[in-house]
Amino acid sequence: MSIDLNRNITSWNKGAENLYGFAAEEVLGKSLELVLLPEDIKALIEKVNDIVNEVTVPIYKTIRIHKNGRHTDLEILLSPVRNANGVVIGVSTVARDITVRKMHEQQKDDFIAIASHELKTPVTSIKAYAEILHEQLEQSGDEASMEIAKKLRIQVNMLIVLIKTLLDTTKLGAGEMLLEVEQFDLNLLVKEQIESLVAVSDNHNLILKAGEIKPISADRKLIGQVLTNIITNAIRYSPGGGDIIIATKMSENGVQVSIQDFGVGIPASEQGNIFDRYFRVSNPLTSRASGIGLGLYITAGIVHQHGGTISLVSEEGKGSIFLITLPEGGKQKE
């Protein structure tokens, strides 16, 4: 299917007929707005402008309306239609129905949410027993058994982190992450995070360059999780050790914190995906690094939920800088 620069339909194939329910003669020459949600019209105008200006529009997800009024979840690829002189005269649209895929994603999320929540009860029990055992062995002075109980505790704690990660993921997907907002000093939080992470690695120097910043209103626990995730990643992806610089300052859009490492970096081809679900950077140097590819997805989700932004500057072999900006007043909603 294609449209001209005024968004009037210029061609309508069999696929479009199936997808939208309209026959070609019903829609040719009419505006594509016929199948758009009113709130999506402005976004389409911008995308058409981008294409006229030779800016590539990435594949995007949207909802369009079928002739019978039903809403359909679609994935859309837009590309330019040119005349003989190469001038853009319209836009061709390839749409794919992802309703079923979205439904499957939802079912999968629901399943993970229920399973993780149900796992919490037995894991609470195992954790409590492991700690009791550890303490009793400590009192009895049985060093060898105590060492085993300690390992048991470490493994239980890893399981708890994994369950929490899975739950956070499904909550972000469903927009159900709850924020408990309070006002606090971000420098102090960064300092605390650094202190708790210093023990993780002997050959990394965690350096804080604290700028003069205003207090922020945010969920302190979740922002702490964001910092832990990024700093842990910085450690993990700089296996040779070295400095990791965490700096704070005021920026145009609020309070900014940057985390810089001098490790393996992220290839340009993969930088666009690193905040995606289940995405892991393919680097042979760090193939031993564990993880299920949810850390940065959750990190970005938390930042966005606060009305903030997260971005990345990275060069392979030289390291990465993650930049997080949080609005100083906090997001008013929620």
Added chain:
Amino acid sequence: MKQIILVEDDPGILDPMIIILRNSGYAVTTFLDGVLILNNDFSPPDLFIIDKQLPGVDGLEICKYLKSRKETSSIPVIMVSATPNIHTLGKAAGADDTIEKPFQIHELRDVVAKHLTR
């Protein structure tokens, strides 16, 4: 000896909690649901620890009930739950403190001690 009433229906959680609290020197009475409490069939303790998800009446309702009665309103209540927003829910129900599952032994001990050494 300080008296604690612990309301928890899952023996997997109840048993280790009893061990932890008794080892800390408290006397623990356990209920598997809120029926006896809602019937006022208990001797007032020094502290309540109540799980949120209970058969029949929700733990938060039991907390509200205790806080609404003159005889029990001043007894501290600690709400326990695997729900991450238990802090907000507990506060709204009048709980004096909340603990999110899974918890560390010392978390449980510290919170209990905080309310029993006043």
